[in-house]
Amino acid sequence: MEIKNKIENLIAEILKKQFSSIPQKQTIKYASNGNLYIACTFCGDSKTNLNKKRCCIYLDTLSYYCFNCSASGNLIYFFKHFGIDSYDLLDLEKINLEITNKPKQTILDIFEKSDPTIIQELKSILIPYNEVIKLYDLIDPIGDAKLEILKRNLIINDKLKSSKNGNKLYILNTIKIENELYISYINIKNINSKFKYYILNLEQIYKDIRKEFEPIKHLYEKYNRSLNIFNYLNLNLDKQFFVFEGELDSLLFEQLTNIQSIALSGASKELSNNLINAIYFYDADATGLKKSIQTLKENKNIFLFSKFCKDVFNLNTKQFKKLDFTDLILYLINKQNMSLDEIKNKINTNINNYISNNQLDVLFI
Template identity: 30%
Template sequence: MKARIIDKVVRVLHTNHSHPEKRRILESKERLNFACPYCGDSTDSVRKKRGNLYWNNLQYHCYNCSAHESLDVFLKDHNENFEGEERINVINFIKENRKNFSLGETLEFHLFEMANNLSLTFDEIALGFNVYPINSLTYRAYPYLKSRLLHHKTEKFGYDPRRKELYVFNLTPKGKIVGFQVRALDDNSGPKYKTWNIERIYDRLKKPLKVSEEELDSLNKISMIFGILTTDLSRQFTVFEGPIDSFFMSNTIGLTGVKKQILDFDDIPTVRYFFDNDIEGKSKMIQKLKRGNTVFMWDKFLKDFRIPSKKVKDLNDLVKYEYKHRTGCLNELDKYFTNNHLDLIFI
């Protein structure tokens, strides 16, 4: 079967690449390595091969564009799929050996130490960015944080007064910075959110990153998962749709948007999801619940505490509502998580 798979991949490469070197496959015991047909791989060197098909689970991953598909989908995307019994065998093998591209597989834990070592101090970040610490006198930024009841967590933020941008830092246990998200506080200043992973930050600071391409791919993911370096994954932790919500609960992780989920935590038994109270967030939690994961029941919670759904989109909104109305609802949050698929109607 390996020979037939290799033949299919060769056909894909010949269709998508014109240079002989980009059509060449490197074969090892663990994987096939070749130039990615999705992104074309490197534009600087025809020798770079960042596409990988792993034999142990027939999953494809590109360390350039982060494309990730099963062999069946990979071949289907390039009109070279198997047919009949051969395809059935491939699909069955994938199902039997399936591993989600989850935290344990994508981010080898030795890279956590590397991320900590590569993290930067606030002063180092300030060398390349017009960012300043926030205190009670910081115009615009401090009132904004206070309006969201985050003014006691100023160490997690910075402010660029010229661009009117709030920096939200992804911190290490020692308070150093491994990545950040920038939020425009001025409606006329372009995109509302911009993200800076470790690679972009080092590039701006003109600092060399002496890591392999595969390590860099994982390090960039780490730097965009807020709280990943301070969260204990061996005990219950909560995944939020954004970093701001994650600051209101302990042992949490904040993603950079439900549409652009960087990793799938579903394989980790201690995970639970608390996405936004909107169509996208609820749809994602319904998918998670169907897979047996633990999610938050927004509808049941809001109904039980008689909170108007339109008033609360996320945990930050809920904290602000509670600050004003004092219902005691925040003490009861844990009771409204479920992994029972019959609770779909309460999401």
């Protein structure tokens, strides 16, 4: 009870600061299952209904999730983000450590515990995995040099498929609910086209299977931010995670490091700004440089990709027009004749040394 009261007091302090001129948004709503609901301190919640409280605080897992903007994460990071002193969080840190050592809890697990109807709503709008495989006649990846290397060296899981002629690579955003796989969107890369990729969202897949989308449109709009981020609903909120720009980088990184990751792939900047316990991994190019500088200015963690390449692999990223994580792995295999075991060992030994939120590290970007 003492910890619960402390959390409530800290939240009340944040709400008072964030919504100083809006008394309705400073109050906390208490759910019968013990969860707390507050106006989201990231998106501000509803602009028309000041009494809306769509950010849920889960006391049993010390985590939070906003059903409006999909901001989510560990409560410790939440408090630190909004200026609560670390000294005031010592007892919460201890409890958080105990929770972290338990089996992981994904966002989906939290949904199920807080409101089982959410799971049923998601099942009612998502497309079963096998139905998608059959619809687009998908097989294991073939036909492209990149894919051949990945296929030879990595476990190709359910997220990566190919068209039968090998001209298209399908990256599937899979979500496992009650031991069944579902699809929320597909990123298709045209191997022989000047266009890099295109997205098939849920609405387009519904059209392709000739299923009416209008009856479930309101539910899709309710969950679309979460559904359109690669691997997002599978995140364990107790730990930090890496954020990539592309799905293939995310998939490859997770298989090599066993560290959880997601890919924004065009997701809204609003949501990107709300991922406060994330480590951002940007490509080594002009756009990645700008994003890295901006993220450091916001005191968020980035991965110092260029410095990592130089220090660990003696590789100057400036010699490339663009270099992403997948490009790096392929270069090391093809040009430096490194085995995948060597690469994995070097990455996993050094990766934690190149995470930073220090603005002075802009010199190493």
